[in-house]
Amino acid sequence: MTCCKYSAGKMREPVTFQRMGSATNVDGNVVAGAWATIAGAPTKGMVRPLSGYEASQAQRLSADVKLLVVVRYTAALREADSVLIRGLRHNIRYIKNVDFGNKWLEIDVECGVAV
Numbered sequence: 001m002t003c004c005k006y007s008a009g010k011m012r013e014p015v016t017f018q019r020m021g022s023a024t025n026v027d028g029n030v031v032a033g034a035w036a037t038i039a040g041a042p043t044k045g046m047v048r049p050l051s052g053y054e055a056s057q058a059q060r061l062s063a064d065v066k067l068l069v070v071v072r073y074t075a076a077l078r079e080a081d082s083v084l085i086r087g088l089r090h091n092i093r094y095i096k097n098v099d100f101g102n103k104w105l106e107i108d109v110e111c112g113v114a115v
Helices: none
Strands: 013-024 030-037 044-057 060-072 082-085 088-097 104-114
Touching (some): 060 082
Antiparallel strands (some): 013 082, 088 104
16 A cells, blocks of 8 residues: 655645753742754645634634644654744644554644734
8 A cells, every 4th residue: 555645745845843841940840941843853844724714702813723734754743742834833733644654644733823
């Protein structure tokens, strides 16, 4: 069984996968640190829009965008990570190993900003 749905030539969009670090404050408590680039993660992907909408709630305008990011397989990613696409941080919602073939990952990501 071959997967011909994706190819390396379609991976044109620069992507940066990042993971939230942790630090210890002066009281010895572990707190959230800065985002750091994940070593060995793919740097190019195919990005397709899935949906987008704006909603008004409590006198605030909220925009939400969902994208599908396809990259070569890596075991280094998890749902708690994020991906930077054209300077915008997107939260990873789901990572799918296409056909369990360890060749491609389909990653559902979401970016929402309340204004």
